[in-house]
Amino acid sequence: MTHTPLLPEHGGPDDGPAAAFDFSTNASPLGPPPALLAAVLRADRHAYPDPSYRALRRRLGDAELVLPTAGGAEGIRRLTLAALLAGRREVWVPQPGFGDYALAAQALGLAVKPYARPADIRPTAPAVVWICEPCNPTGDSIAAWPALDALVIVDRAYEPLRLEGAAPAMPPGAWQLICPNKALGLTGIRAGYAIASAADDVWAQALSLAPSWVLSSEGVAMLTHWLDDETQAWLADARATLRGWTAAQRAMLADLDWHQEASHTNFWLARPPRPDYALRLRERGIRVRDAGSFGLEGWVRVSAQPPTAQQALQQALLEIEGEDS
Template structure:
């Protein structure tokens, strides 16, 4: 029997459902609690699920391309940002190649690097641009970062982009939560890939919509790694409708921001809290694994940040006000 190529590379930990059934309040997933967006949900339901979709997803690429002001050949749709990150790493990282992440990376990116036999370094934001060196294949930046919520100012982002261009490295800008903060971002280029995960802001993470904006050459390389019919019909229909689905986020995201600020303020009365305007925040509780287990016993799920190198912190994502109040009460009763 042949041996597997990657026998010891474990799955990356995530928030959300686990192997055991959970029917409580889930604060571990960063998504819009007012979802799902009814317009996008309707598009999913109207999709033709009886036939194979267009294998090139021409309409999706054209609609998203017009929306972002790029050619259709610069758009690569996919099921989930995780899958796109694995494609980028497979396309551009050779065994032994070096990768830089600004702060701890999203788990799937780190796992993709490990599967490819790459070497991952982590840099503080203040030192990110100077850490980019020739021979470095990829640089990853969560903008804003998960789980801390930190984000780059335009000058810092431009300095990092120029450093990657000078070093001939590809900068992956993960914009999964940028919509919550209305963060501006530069256009794609030969050294810059933009990764979008609209399911978060629209409360439709279960549909797994995602796409990249890249130069035609990079987009072609990523498309080449896609299996046939990479998107189911419903997810393709969602992405095609996305440019028109503006009312939901316009109405709900101010409420999400307000609820998160209120939750952060209440938790800060007792705990150290890091919050930068995203729907999620990190809370220093000491033994994060123990606190997460204690809250889970009360029907409240939070994200232990040990996998991000922060074993003393948990991440919580704001829900509706009355649900946040329940978490606040439970946290106040903890003996930490």
Template sequence: MTTAQHGGPDTLGVPRWDFSTNANACGPCPMALAAVQQADARHYPDPAYTALRESLAAFHAVDAARIVLAGSASEFIGRFTAWVAREGGQRVWLPALAYGDYAHAAHAWKFERMHDPVRAHLAWLCEPSSPLGQAEPFARRVVASGAQVVLDRAYEPLRLSGRCRLEPVALQQVWQLWTPNKAMGLTGVRGAYAIAPERAVAQARALDQLAPSWPLGAHAVALLDAWVSPTAQDWLAQSLDTLRIWKTEQLDLLDHLGWTVLPGDANYVCGKPPRPLDAPALRAAGIKLRDTTSFGLPGHWRLGVLPPEAQAALRTALHRAEVFQ
């Protein structure tokens, strides 16, 4: 069995200073946390999720029939790929650097990877991208390709600069995948949703029919309900101001340590250290970074933006590693 590459806890437990995930380091959002803690887990949610669909649709100003609920972004990636395959799709386009689940799902369904999106039946975009946090340079070409295009917007709520390369009209032509647990600082609560393109209500219904019963539990429903509330959105906006300060400090630290850091707009940075890292030694010191080899970028590491005390621990650990080399 192949082990999925991901950040966060591992066999050693939860890292004391976890730079390996992109959760909002100002979190958890108090309102979202309270909603999850108060969720009624004694009963099944409404199997149709009527109220949740309506609140998500109102938040995005779309018809509720365009909302597709998912157990997680990864679950949606697998289900969407299966649906495209069922409809006869055989070819996929992926960004050069991307989350590994896109390629994993495509491989599972025997898709052929295309270099030209015009030849693809399925195409994946992500803005801000991971691991770089940048805009996708081929976004407009991909949208015009005629493929089923999914824009992964996991990090859009945590964008600290820049803006999406796609204009509002183009956004209505693609599937938009949202996973608010990162923005709310509650990545342990799995739950996501997609917004279907403007004229894809029938396709949204087909995706719903491919889902298992109750893809969202009571805690995920509570999280998504809280996510669209004005109080949670106000908290998120305030947290972005703090994250911008922390990111500037973290960039200064890495520059001082001799890292080559790539530009990015989100709440994480990606860079190459001046010498190879001893990841097990860092992990033993309570620090975990995200190796970006599985994204297609060997020799680099992605670091979520963390508060000053975590940055101080990173500085100490990296200096210690240099001393003992």
């Protein structure tokens, strides 16, 4: 018996020519901070990092609760397997939401339960609940989260890119998965970390499942400087710039009759006047993220990009309108 592989769909590079302007990525177009980048480039590539990452874990928080991961995707897969081995049987995932939550559960035979709002979450077996705050692909945020009878893991990859509003309080006992590379504009460095609420059975399983040297030297350098005051100040300035770029891009798309959803981040959902716009823009060297894989046919996810990219997008859209008139 053969099984059809479960393959995730992502934005970013595809197998076509490189896009001149990429509105599909939700990473910051402003990174990385110069001092952090210099540290990454100085990373010692001739020696293994400490396989237990003791100094790094102390720098990131309570060393007994910090778990280095090879980015968010590896963290999602490993924590899902750890939860299964610790007795969890259901996985609740945001809908729409990042597809890897469901794919990781399906690959292990766990029951996948989608939810649109916290009130939808009603576990019938020991469960994991994934929260993406703010959520990908919507950029939306839940005002308040109740206590949940489950292992709650909060994916905070986009928290540093929150352009408005404050982060809501999370359910008591929630884990956190932190992936700085998007906010730093260094998505090619696969490095992140989870923070457990307690050194429990899930923690023990996740620790034992980690591959040797899960982080490269570059990943260690990036995470070592993630919490530096200089890095955080740079990110605050980047958010101010992104607010201006987001407002300008939204206004431009509105003038061209795109419907746009509200968002707290530098990315948001939009509906073009016609469903073929994503393909026609790609033919012109501009990429947007088709949201069909999120179950949102006819929608795209776009991210705020610099003024030169916005001008190119506007020109391409005007050309498409001209062809259709």
